[in-house]
Amino acid sequence: MKITKLTTYRVPPRWMLLKIETDEGVFGWGEPVIEGRARTVETAVREMEQFLIGQDPARINDLWQAMYRGGFYRGGAILMSAIAGIDQALWDIKGKTLGVPVYELLGGRVRDKMKMYSWVGGDRPSDVISGIRKLREIGIDTFKMNGTEEFRMLDSARAVDEAVGRIAEIREAFGNEIEFGIDFHGRVAAPMAKVLLRALEPYRPLFVEEPVLAEQAEYYPRLAESTSIPLAAGERMYSRFEFKRVFEQGGIAIVQPDVSHAGGITECVKIAAMAEAYDVALALHCPLGPVALAACLHVDFVSHNAVLQEQSMGIHYNKGAELLDYVKNKEDFRMDGGYIAALTKPGLGVVIDEERVIEASRNCPDWSNPLWRHEDGSVAEW
Numbered sequence: 409m410k411i412t413k414l415t416t417y418r419v420p421p422r423w424m425l426l427k428i429e430t431d432e433g434v435f436g437w438g439e440p441v442i443e444g445r446a447r448t449v450e451t452a453v454r455e456m457e458q459f460l461i462g463q464d465p466a467r468i469n470d471l472w473q474a475m476y477r478g479g480f481y482r483g484g485a486i487l488m489s490a491i492a493g494i495d496q497a498l499w500d501i502k503g504k505t506l507g508v509p510v511y512e513l514l515g516g517r518v519r520d521k522m523k524m525y526s527w528v529g530g531d532r533p534s535d536v537i538s539g540i541r542k543l544r545e546i547g548i549d550t551f552k553m554n555g556t557e558e559f560r561m562l563d564s565a566r567a568v569d570e571a572v573g574r575i576a577e578i579r580e581a582f583g584n585e586i587e588f589g590i591d592f593h594g595r596v597a598a599p600m601a602k603v604l605l606r607a608l609e610p611y612r613p614l615f616v617e618e619p620v621l622a623e624q625a626e627y628y629p630r631l632a633e634s635t636s637i638p639l640a641a642g643e644r645m646y647s648r649f650e651f652k653r654v655f656e657q658g659g660i661a662i663v664q665p666d667v668s669h670a671g672g673i674t675e676c677v678k679i680a681a682m683a684e685a686y687d688v689a690l691a692l693h694c695p696l697g698p699v700a701l702a703a704c705l706h707v708d709f710v711s712h713n714a715v716l717q718e719q720s721m722g723i724h725y726n727k728g729a730e731l732l733d734y735v736k737n738k739e740d741f742r743m744d745g746g747y748i749a750a751l752t753k754p755g756l757g758v759v760i761d762e763e764r765v766i767e768a769s770r771n772c773p774d775w776s777n778p779l780w781r782h783e784d785g786s787v788a789e790w
């Protein structure tokens with residue numbers, strides 16, 4: 409079998425889908441994208457296409473190594489997202505060719521269902537209580553929200569009280585019937601991270617995510633020493649080689665690689681195994697589309713330490729399209745009591761409505777995150 413064609417579709421809300429076709433008619437879907445840089449990743453996929461055309465899609469490991477090591481400059485968000493989406497599509501092709509779901513090719517399921525969580529509250533965490541109430545009606549009991557709005561490097565007791573007050577209201581309203589992670593989203597700098605973590609302790613969040621920016625990873629062990637709240641990070645780390653330092657230094661209890669940013673299924677299965685060796689949990693990051701989610705689920709179903717899966721249904725970014733709008737087999741993504749069953753169709757198990765995708769890709773608006781500024785006019789982390 410030989411790869412004959414790669415087609416990319418940038419579609420609302422902010423996703424990019426990749427279709428890889430072969431000379432035997434089998435095709436696979438991937439989702440190579442960095443939110444806000446879809447066109448840049450698209451160019452990176454195009455550059456890799458020259459190498460890929462004519463290759464045997466079954467040789468996933470060799471193609472991965474060639475795409476990663478073939479370039480003198482490697483790694484980082486753009487290249488690893490391009491490799492990620494291509495890798496996902498290659499696994500889709502292999503599963504379809506052999507007539508089995510990808511998790512069977514990775515040794516089979518370690519669980520019967522996977523625990524999911526949902527975002528509430530939006531960029532500026534508001535209406536969190538009503539958002540939780542609505543999702544509780546469909547059996548979701550685990551949530552994530554942003555912890556703050558703009559947050560200065562050295563911020564006030566008032567800003568801390570505002571952030572903590574929102575969390576206190578949640579515990580007040582729901583007690584311990586629900587669990588929630590708080591995403592600092594990299595908005596909190598090292599001087600304030602310990603202050604905020606300490607203030608949140610009494611409300612026992614399930615985890616705090618990106619307590620500081622990934623480029624400040626050396627703070628993770630020190631922050632972990634200062635709190636009992638499990639710390640999570642990983643959406644802005646792109647390969648085993650970045651995660652290994654985090655495992656070695658400690659401090660992160662839950663790693664969150666993104667299967668569309670960190671080299672795909674091939675790389676994330678390896679990161680998951682490394683995490684297990686350090687007794688670190690896995691909660692794959694996935695605020696993206698259905699192919700990214702399907703790829704995550706295949707990693708979840710073969711990883712003992714997979715504890716939670718993010719999915720983007722109703723997420724504040726999904727303007728212009730919802731998680732399953734481009735999917736034909738919507739029923740396979742149904743959640744029951746906050747869990748999802750394995751996707752058992754051959755390959756990734758997601759049947760893409762290509763007509764819908766082609767239609768949506770016409771004049772697709774570019775998405776980029778807002779540029780926030782502090783009151784003094786300086787740039788604020790979004």
Ligand SMILES: O=C(O)[C@H](O)[C@@H](O)[C@@H](O)[C@H](O)CO
Nearest residue numbers: 443591593643693694695777
């Ligand atoms: O945890 C999450 O889902 C992420 O922090 C998410 O909010 C960002 O990755 C966003 O997608 C960037 O554009």
Ligand SMILES: [Mg+2]
Nearest residue numbers: 591593617643
């Ligand atoms: Mg996050």
